[in-house]
Amino acid sequence: MPADPGPSADPHAPSACPADIRCPRCRDCAGPGSALPADRVAKADPAAAADPAALADPAAMLAGGAQVAELERAFATAHGAAHAVAVSNGTTALVAALRAHGIGAGDEVITTPLTFVATLNAILEAGAVARFADIADDLTIDPARLASLVTPRTRALLPVHLYGLPAAMAEIYEFAAARGLTVIEDAAQAHGARSGAVPVGSAGTAAFSLYGSKNITCGEGGIVTTADDDIAWRLQLLRNHGMRQPYDYVLPGYNYRLTDLQAAIATAQLARLPRINASRAANAARLSDGLAGLPGLVRPAVPPGRVHAWHQYVVQVTAAAPIDRDQLGKCLDAAGIDARPYYPALVHDYACYRDHPRVIIDATPRACRAVREVLALPVHPMLTSGDIDRIVSCVRTALTDR
Secondary structure (H helix, E strand, C coil), rough: CCCCHHHHCCCCCHHHCCCCCCCCCCCCCCCCCCCCCCECCCCCCCCCCCCHHHHHHHHCCCECCCCHHHHHHHHHHHHHCCCEEECCCHHHHHHHHHHHHHHHHCEEECCCCCCCCCHHHHHHHHHCCECCCCCCCCCCCCCCCCCHCCCCCEEEEEEHHHHHHHCCHHHHHHHHHHHCCEEECCCCCCCCCCEECCCCCCCEEEEEEEECCCCCCCCCCCCEEEECHHHHHHHHHHHHHHHEECEEEECCCECCCHHHHHHHHHHHHHHHHHHHHHHHHHHHHHHHHHHHHHCCCECCCCCCCCCCCCEEEEEEEEECCCCHHHHHHHHHHCCEECCCCCCCCCCCCHHHHHCCCEECCCCCHHHHHHCEEEEEEEECCCCCHHHHHHHHHHHHHHHHCC
């Protein structure tokens, strides 16, 4: 899914970043509190505005109260979903979705290798086996690569709406229906995105993240949307220790609850989601116009019928460019522009997964090439016109002044 690591994981501590694996969210492990220079163009806007009146409510500190219910109602409405169930974070949303669909030990789940590690971790946490399909030109999972991976143990497909771009869901749902497979959408980065005429997360089951870098955020939080009444019921039980009523345990559950304080923050932002996404789309269009015609630079394209949420604006620096991705990143860094790979390696390429008994590393040549080329440029709503001009100027200079 991709949801960035939270504070509890402390990914920025120097001991957590081996010398050969640079932390994708920090520079030289300076730490999340390190101040950026005043003129540096930040990768993301970390501001999380909320309704002060909602936060002033003494009940807002309770878990699973009225504010959570309001967030669920508003989120379901905004995404055309029958149900929305709020949970503690985006990774938990994926785990809960898998468990609610009964996916566990011995089951195989097919996903993409070009994603944040939470997608893989959720599959493993549910007890399932991870398989990987290659990507299409748009960097999302390629439906044409699914058939060769299906075995008698395959239970689910887990497409990722990467960077906010919906995967080819019509083809994926058609493929799944013909084989009796469950589809769970990793929509962690895709708030408000659309596939065809409908929002992502409205047709089946989808997991969203409310982590601090997302289009809307409450610091940590997640939501599962579903069209299935029974799945919604199971999700509500799973997040609260399996309780139907106090001390009436229906199934083994967990503490996946979201607090009212977090829900109040997210609800206030949800009302602004259309404006937030429109601003991101406008920034993306300006970047694409400004970066046209550069040698070896592939700009992100949106296939017909899909609406991108523009959580990230990711270019590909191909072999035809005069410098490689990492060199371009250094040029941008020197110019005070925060750009980085999303993601620096395929999700299974880290030592802790390479020999994992429930991680099957399938051949994905296109993903292997893309992961060496991708670079995310700032696209968030707080960018000024001057910021965008500066980004474009730096990239153009780096790729033409050689």
